[in-house]
Amino acid sequence: MLKTFAILMSACGLLAAAGLPAVADDNGLAGSIHDLRREGRKLCQVDHWHYGSGVGSTKKAAMADAVGSWQSFTALEYGTDWARFQKANSRNVSCSNTGGGGVSCSIEGRPCR
Template sequence: MAVKLPLSTAAVAAALCFIIAPPALADETGLADVHTMRREGAQLCFLDHFHYGSSAGQASERAAKAVAVRSWSGFVDLEYGSDWARYGRAHSKSLKCEKSTSGWGCFVEARPCK
């Protein structure tokens, strides 16, 4: 048998659920805490820990850059979570590309930030 609560009691109960509910967790693995970090502007960045990505055999330099950045982001996401994996937020970036007989390839390195 269902118990009917007066509207005001139901409203208070619903409000308490939102107040008491734990905050949504950021997408992090918790592994970032092993590295030394510092604030750089509005971001928190690894102090001296770089991550790397690469590509090879791409038809164009543009495609090779995109694949290398996705490689960097994918590994950072796997290791630390998507909060850290945005290449656009990374600091100390380096991106080097070259063309070989098999196509374009790039190598990227950067310090993750969130």
């Protein structure tokens, strides 16, 4: 009887947790050390850029590597709310062919959420 009750309570807890919204992941550091401003529908860091670089056999692969680099460092520093390169403002991308037949890309952008 006690075992059945424990299983039932666990199931109720899982069902209740499944209905909760996802929790935002903003560690608060961005607003405490950088000026922020609204730019359209986004909140952006005013004067702080992040950089990423990547290499790959194609431009698409090198860009994916560079974006992954940018996003992982930004997530580490400010949380995942800030870590989408697609949301960054003042983006700049530069790619070039490497001597070995691959592609190298460098990106920069101001984190926004």
